[in-house]
Every structure is written in C-alpha cells, then in structure tokens.
Amino acid sequence: MKSPLVCAIVAMDEGRLxxxxxxxxxxxxxxxxxxxxLTSGHIVVMxxxxxxxxxxxxxxxxxxxxxxxxxxxxxxxxxxGVLSASSPAEAIAKAAAVATxxxxxxxxxxxxxxxxxxxxxxxxxxxxxxxxxxxxxxLAPFEDSFYLSDEASGEACSFRRYTRRSC
Ligand SMILES: NC(=O)c1ccc[n+]([C@@H]2O[C@H](COP(=O)([O-])OP(=O)(O)OC[C@H]3O[C@@H](n4cnc5c(N)ncnc54)[C@H](OP(=O)(O)O)[C@@H]3O)[C@@H](O)[C@H]2O)c1
Numbered sequence: 001m002k003s004p005l006v007c008a009i010v011a012m013d014e015g016r017l018x019x020x021x022x023x024x025x026x027x028x029x030x031x032x033x034x035x036x037x038l039t040s041g042h043i044v045v046m047x048x049x050x051x052x053x054x055x056x057x058x059x060x061x062x063x064x065x066x067x068x069x070x071x072x073x074x075x076x077x078x079x080x081g082v083l084s085a086s087s088p089a090e091a092i093a094k095a096a097a098v099a100t101x102x103x104x105x106x107x108x109x110x111x112x113x114x115x116x117x118x119x120x121x122x123x124x125x126x127x128x129x130x131x132x133x134x135x136x137x138x139l140a141p142f143e144d145s146f147y148l149s150d151e152a153s154g155e156a157c158s159f160r161r162y163t164r165r166s167c
Pocket of ligand 1: 022023024049053069110112
C-alpha cells in the first residue's frame with residue numbers, strides 16, 4: 001500500500017504564538033471544529049506535553065489512533081489503544097505500518113514536535129488567529145519550504161494550507 005500522507009495542523013496568533021502554560025491561549029470554536037473535521041478517522045501524532053494538555057474527556061482524541069512521542073515512552077502509562085514512539089520519525093513509521101487506505105497522519109503539536117516533524121510533512125494546515133496573545137510556545141518558521149496553496153477567512157481567524165514545494 002502507498003505511504004500515508006503526513007500533514008501538520010496548527011493554530012498560531014499573528015506573533016506565531018501557539019501555547020500558554022500547557023494550553024491553547026484562546027478559545028476559537030470554528031478552529032476546534034476544523035481540527036475535529038480534518039483529523040477524525042485519521043492518525044494523530046503528538047508530543048507528551050500536548051498529550052498531557054488534552055482535557056480528560058478527549059484524551060485520547062476520540063475516533064482517531066493517538067500516538068504519543070516521548071524520549072521515555074515506557075514511563076507514559078498510556079491507555080489501551082494509544083501507541084507511543086521515541087521520536088516523531090518513529091511515530092510516522094508506526095502510523096504508516098497500520099494506516100488504512102486514505103488515512104492521513106496528522107502531526108498535532110506541540111512546538112517541539114512541530115520543529116522536528118514539519119520537515120517530514122507534505123502539507124501544513126495553518127490557522128492564523130487574529131490578534132496577539134501572551135504565552136510561552138511558538139511555531140518555528142517553516143513557510144520557506146512550502147507554498148500557499150489555499151486560503152479562507154473565518155470570523156476570528158484565517159485558514160491557510162501550505163504544500164511542500166517539491167510535491
Ligand atoms: N496552537 C496549536 O495548534 C497547538 C497544538 C498543539 C499544542 N499546542 C501547545 O503547545 C504547547 C506544548 O508544546 P511543547 O513544545 O511544550 O511540547 P510538545 O511538543 O507537545 O511535547 C514535548 C515532549 O514531546 C517529546 N518529544 C518532543 N520531541 C521529541 C523527540 N525528537 N524525540 C522524542 N521525544 C520527543 C518529549 O517528551 P518527554 O519529555 O516525555 O521525553 C518532549 O518533552 C502547549 O501549550 C500546547 O497547548 C498548541
């Protein structure tokens with residue numbers, strides 16, 4: 001079978017901020033809906049800190065195979081059905097081994113995992129939340145290796161899709 005498409009999905013503000021004290025700095029329902037619509041039925045890969053930041057009622061994210069990346073995966077005590085990996089590349093390889101036809105691998109953060117995994121992605125689905133918030137986690141620039149292939153406006157944000165230049 002063909003390798004699954006590997007994509008990142010991320011929301012940042014106009015100053016590239018993505019997180020505050022282990023959580024999102026904003027509540028933007030239209031972006032949460034887009035995240036749910038795009039990733040449901042697929043495979044999601046996240047860093048250990050993002051895993052821990054998920055509210056208990058959506059941990060693991062329902063309707064998706066969850067893979068958590070950690071340098072010490074045996075210490076994680078993950079629930080049944082959730083996989084671990086010792087690097088983003090290993091998480092993508094594990095996802096590829098179990099993906100069914102048409103299933104995508106979604107890299108869903110946080111900052112550390114995006115830094116290592118966006119170079120492995122074919123596409124980045126970026127939400128730009130209007131305004132500037134305060135926080136402690138930022139998205140490293142990635143745009144030079146991609147071109148803007150789609151853009152749409154929402155109420156509180158805009159949605160951009162970037163496709164890798166070599167694709
Ligand atoms: N705005 C958005 O779209 C968005 C999306 C997701 C998350 N966030 C926010 O981002 C923040 C969290 O980001 P973060 O950078 O602090 O944490 P993170 O990327 O979620 O997790 C970092 C952890 O992942 C593991 N890890 C990362 N790179 C690894 C590698 N190369 N090999 C093995 N393990 C690796 C390590 O776990 P161990 O320490 O266990 O080894 C590391 O401590 C939170 O505020 C969260 O809300 C925002």
